[in-house]
């Protein structure tokens with residue numbers, strides 16, 4: 061039985077604790093205080109609680125409910141860092157109004173974490189233990205570098221993982237990946253009147269941008285994933301030159317490429333490099349290099365995998381209708397768990413305003429999520 065009061069209380073408390081990721085806002089305090097709260101909650105239930113802190117001030121908490129033996133193990137994963145609070149009126153209010161809980165992180169994803177806590181509480185209090193181990197992982201730093209889930213996977217592997225990022229209670233079995241590439245064109249600085257000496261790095265970058273513009277259209281036509289649509293790319297950052305009377309000696313461009321499952325970083329790098337090689341062959345004065353800044357895989361799970369069917373059946377039991385199978389364009393920690401061979405799905409509550417000035421989560425959907433997690437856990441872990 062889901063203890064609604066305990067879940068609401070946890071959710072409001074979680075929202076009231078400022079856990080802004082310091083990687084996004086320098087004043088962000090990180091996860092120390094929220095980790096203490098979550099650890100206390102799980103310890104009170106009698107779970108074996110461990111604290112991981114690969115970087116000072118950036119702890120994650122893992123609580124383990126030992127199974128009775130023989131079943132599959134499952135991780136319930138929620139990040140407890142949030143983005144910044146600029147422009148928000150009362151970011152830490154946790155106010156309940158018309159069935160919605162407001163505040164930074166309510167939707168992304170403290171509502172989800174409250175549901176995970178409520179689910180494990182229901183499992184403990186039912187006195188009916190699952191056969192396999194259940195891990196509740198409240199992780200740091202998903203919004204920047206995924207320190208928490210990365211560290212966690214060094215120590216624990218489970219058979220399955222439910223990443224509880226918000227999905228409107230639909231079942232997400234795929235998301236895109238991304239690759240960030242920096243391209244630098246090199247020119248030669250010279251007085252603006254001395255065309256015979258100067259090489260204009262910005263003009264050289266214009267050639268790159270022209271090629272990328274053509275490639276962008278092609279990439280979107282190339283292939284369509286049934287849940288994710290096409291891959292895409294854009295040129296979000298461009299910097300070059302020092303003043304109107306000087307030939308630009310250097311121009312820097314950052315490219316972001318959003319990839320589909322099965323597309324590799326090496327393939328993306330090769331496409332960018334092919335453009336630079338071609339431009340270099342056309343004009344020996346064209347000099348450029350590219351560097352990969354960060355790459356994250358896409359994620360995909362078969363809808364007929366045991367965890368996906370367990371979650372779909374649980375959601376149908378609770379809601380009276382089967383969840384839709386969906387994909388998400390944004391990246392999640394699901395890619396990390398999936399990459400190491402953990403069968404992963406994503407399901408989370410209804411709400412709005414992730415990373416926006418007004419953020420809320422639908423409280424009823426948090427209760428429903430907790431119920432779905434309990435049922436899916438019993439099916440998947442056995443018992």
Ligand SMILES: [Zn+2]
Pocket residue numbers: 139168169202225
């Ligand atoms: Zn999130």
